[in-house]
Amino acid sequence: MTTKLRAAVIGIGVGWSHLTGYQASPISDCVAICDANPTILQERGEKFNIPAAARFTDYRELLSQPNIDAVSVCVPNFLHEPIVMAALQAGKHVLCEKPLATTVAAGQRMIAAAKAANRLLMVCYNHRYRPDVYWLKEQARAGTFGHIYAAKAGWMREGWIPTHGAWFTQKDKAGGGVLIDLGVHALDLALWLMDYPQPISVTGTAFAEFGPRAQKHRAIDPAPVNFDVEDMGMGFVRFANGSVLSLEASWAAHREPQQDDYYVRLFGREAGANVFTRKYSEHIVELYKLDEQQPRQPITITPDLTAYESLRRGHHAVVHHFADCVVNGATPESPAEHGLIGLQIVEGIYRSSQLGGEIRVSSQ
Ligand SMILES: NC(=O)c1ccc[n+]([C@@H]2O[C@H](COP(=O)([O-])OP(=O)(O)OC[C@H]3O[C@@H](n4cnc5c(N)ncnc54)[C@H](O)[C@@H]3O)[C@@H](O)[C@H]2O)c1
Structure with missing residues (x-):
């Protein structure tokens, strides 16, 4: 692990506040973004200075990039489970927007996958x-x-x-x-x-x-x-x-x-x-x-x-804390288990x- 977390954001609706959070924190950078909607991808990419080569419409392509340590998953709720699972399998740490998943069973599978992959899975509770x-x-x-x-x-x-x-x-x-x-x-x-x-x-x-x-x-x-x-x-x-x-x-x-x-x-x-x-x-x-x-x-x-x-405050504080957990080993305040409860x-x-x-x- 480098001294700065190399993070990416998947889903740039509310995900823009994760993106700017990674940019604002002194211990992280936002190195890539993904959105299935190419118009949103281009608009937000340009607005927040993400190079065109670091913008993806397919999350699988983003996850295959070796220069990414962690991802924020900010897509509609039903996509949390498949994208979090794919990210963990790709060896990334994950900050998942609330709710953790659409069902308890899905949340349990995600927590088991994070343990199996030995990666951090945190849920985003910015309030x-x-x-x-x-x-x-x-x-x-x-x-x-x-x-x-x-x-x-x-x-x-x-x-x-x-x-x-x-x-x-x-x-x-x-x-x-x-x-x-x-x-x-x-x-x-x-x-x-x-x-x-x-x-x-x-x-x-x-x-x-x-x-x-x-x-x-x-x-x-x-x-x-x-x-x-x-x-x-x-x-x-x-x-x-x-x-x-x-x-x-x-x-x-x-x-x-x-x-x-x-x-x-x-x-x-x-x-x-x-x-x-x-x-x-x-x-x-x-x-x-x-x-x-x-x-x-x-x-x-x-x-x-x-x-x-x-x-x-808010998303910037959560993102900074997530980076602190991965980079410096801080204890996660909002582990996925909180999302499961x-x-x-x-x-x-x-x-x-x-x-x-x-x-x-x-x-x-
Ligand atoms: N913590 C908060 O305060 C807060 C606020 C709003 C939303 N949320 C959560 O964030 C998540 C997203 O909500 P939103 O309001 O941004 O929704 P949204 O519909 O506005 O944005 C979702 C984005 O994900 C993109 N997307 C959809 N499928 C995709 C895929 N397969 N790959 C990549 N991108 C894909 C869409 O194109 C869209 O830009 C939800 O889980 C929601 O509950 C949290």
């Missing part, structure tokens, strides 16, 4: 680097909460179903709807702050009230399309350590126009907290505990997050919704 969430994680690491026995997480939008007919709204391509798209982010934040307890049971329901009627989409394709995923989902999870979590996510609901609620609430023995925003870009966090001088007195702490605004919970909600009862979750 952990929000200033409000990052500050809370520091509090959790310092033991401020004690045992966190309950959490509530959600991302509830009023009207934001992805484009009518896009892969995001087709079960065979996305694996599910809003729960596997937005829900996994909120779920990951709560689980990360709780130190990823092992789920043992899940109950929940998934609804499709607007998508099938072509309502509340971001854009409408005039052609009739199949919408076979949920536009709202709710779930309740029990963990092996006795903790519980409730999760809710919506792309669409009859509620205040343009509302975009995003939240994680923690209930610990020694303190609680609430990250709550009505606009995704806002950062609001409060911590609640008893006053040390007057233990009958509850107090609220609202931190100044100014110092955290200047942190490396998210899939166990989301898939559990889908199965519970179909069966009308609680689903047991087996450990990995």
